[in-house]
Amino acid sequence: MKVLITGGAGFIGSHTADLLLRRGYEVRVIDSLEPPVHRHRDKPGYLSDEVEFIMGNIGDRDAMEKALQGVDAVLHLAAYQDYLTDFSKFAVVNDAGTALLYELIVNRKLPVRKVILGSSQAVYGEGKYQCSEHGTVYPPPRPLAQLERGEWEVRCPSCGRNMKPLLIDEAKVNPHNQYAVSKYSQELYALTLGRRFDIPTVVLRYSITQGPRQSFYNAYSGILRIFTICLLNDMPPIIYEDGRQLRDYVHVGDVAEANVVALENDAADFEVFNVGSGQATTVLEYAARLNALLGKDIKPRIPGEFRLGDSRHAVSDISKLRGLGWRPKLSLEDIINEYLHWAQDRVVASGLHTEAHRVMKQLGVVRSRR
């Protein structure tokens, strides 16, 4: 069985390629080696020689037609991910790219038996809460004026009380930023066209995924990369809001296994699943654990800044995918240890991180409380 992985030279795609090869699949990758993820646009050394590699863009009809020839299943991971304000690029790469994938499968009558879409926890926006007065609430984004006052917790839109965050199940989405809108729109294309044209399709909403091979140059690749770079350069990491935000962090190997479960299990067809750790960790706890594992004691800086479009708490309920026999196997400690081991010889100057922070401030993405 041959699987095409779009964006397969990236982080999640390459780990999934390794797993598929170990399980006896043939793997083809199409990837345009986008900077800054691939800084010099070279095929990454970690990509197995057994992978058939096509350098190409998912928006290029000819390249995609070539990539889809003789393929039984597609894992669609190529995507534009950033915090920047080039809104149209999210729609072009993520949404038009997904529409083109289905267009080619349908119009060329390609015998693709399954499409798995890598979506994101970001589609939940501000998530799911419990208000002591109004029950379950899916709140809108926190108002700018509230954030500018440094009042970070999510309030009930009806009574203004602070609310308790709940685990987020798959039932309801509420995308709040350009990336999340584009990921949800991808989901709609994939599930609608999949059902309509009988192409079994599965949507997986990954939580923050971590592990070796996360690009050092990608501003989107987050906390582990940024904090590691800072601490190894003896600089305090900057924490947005107050650091008490809850997140769940899942190991890339667990995500690769979820992709394979979705691929191999007919019961997954036309369903949406969260893929996370199910464990809540605050950003402050994360910084403390990383410090401890590095043998450092560098206090983070908490200047009262916030990133527009960020959600306060985001921890996914993973019981639905557990129902198919999948479960996360690696802890946050495992994730950090493995990453540090990998990153040791690769850590780059802290200037990269401060530059990304400067650009986000310039664009008004990162703002300060007043």
Ligand SMILES: NC(=O)c1ccc[n+]([C@@H]2O[C@H](COP(=O)([O-])OP(=O)(O)OC[C@H]3O[C@@H](n4cnc5c(N)ncnc54)[C@H](O)[C@@H]3O)[C@@H](O)[C@H]2O)c1
């Ligand atoms: N990493 C996470 O924490 C996370 C969380 C939620 C969802 N996701 C989703 O998972 C998928 C994979 O993420 P990742 O972390 O592996 O990202 P990544 O940036 O490491 O990999 C993405 C790959 O896609 C390629 N690519 C981008 N645009 C392309 C285009 N137009 N044509 C061809 N290739 C293109 C890039 O060169 C890169 O190799 C994405 O769809 C992302 O939205 C990731």
